[in-house]
Amino acid sequence: GAGVSQSPRYKVAKRGQDVALRCDPISGHVSLFWYQQALGQGPEFLTYFQNEAQLDKSGLPSDRFFAERPEGSVSTLKIQRTQQEDSAVYLCASSLGARGYRNTGELFFGEGSRLTVL
Amino acid sequence: GENVEQHPSTLSVQEGDSAVIKCTYSDSASNYFPWYKQELGKRPQLIIDIRSNVGEKKDQRIAVTLNKTAKHFSLHITETQPEDSAVYFCAASAGDKLIFGTGTRLQVFP
Numbered sequence: 001g002a003g004v005s006q007s008p009r010y011k012v013a014k015r016g017q018d019v020a021l022r023c024d025p026i027s028g029h030v031s032l033f034w035y036q037q038a039l040g041q042g043p044e045f046l047t048y049f050q051n052e053a054q055l056d057k058s059g060l061p062s063d064r065f066f067a068e069r070p071e072g073s074v075s076t077l078k079i080q081r082t083q084q085e086d087s088a089v090y091l092c093a094s095s096l097g098a099r100g101y102r103n104t105g106e107l108f109f110g111e112g113s114r115l116t117v118l
Numbered sequence: 119g120e121n122v123e124q125h126p127s128t129l130s131v132q133e134g135d136s137a138v139i140k141c142t143y144s145d146s147a148s149n150y151f152p153w154y155k156q157e158l159g160k161r162p163q164l165i166i167d168i169r170s171n172v173g174e175k176k177d178q179r180i181a182v183t184l185n186k187t188a189k190h191f192s193l194h195i196t197e198t199q200p201e202d203s204a205v206y207f208c209a210a211s212a213g214d215k216l217i218f219g220t221g222t223r224l225q226v227f228p
Contacts, residue, residue: 041221042124042207043216044120048214050214106164106167107164108151109154109161110161111160111161112161
């Protein structure tokens, strides 16, 4: 596709439910990032993949959060036993080169998945 | 780790005036500083970036300046237009990832 695609765009979950958020990066992009954006805040780093390898997961807030990119393209962010504090927009971004921004600079963001936990 | 502070949080200007947004960072190893624009309900989009070997960069009405010694960088928008109204985020590199500021909501009044 022409850009980074995320689904679902909107998700309402009851507290305690598991959710899965999908990211389809730009074809050929090596680096993939997940960010969490709370209302009125800047994106906060969650995790980073280079191809299928998860090189940095230091931003995942708890062991309820899990991300994968098994074939080096599509990525899924899974949140288990959702809590109200998980409500946010989850942004996925991809970059052409390895090592994140270093080669090409620009991160291309998706429209985000807005998660609301009731 | 890297910490990025951004101010002001909101900025209102008259069309045609200039707008300046400032950011500071903590990690002296940071070497890449992009600015992203996010319109309501839309994805963040890169508008300009600067690397640490350059002190200033300009693209039409937008310019960014970097002071490595003081660890701060600024976005300057001249001749503002209503379509410049959005939230602007600065960011600084930290390893392979970017750390973002908290954003500045810019409103340009006709």
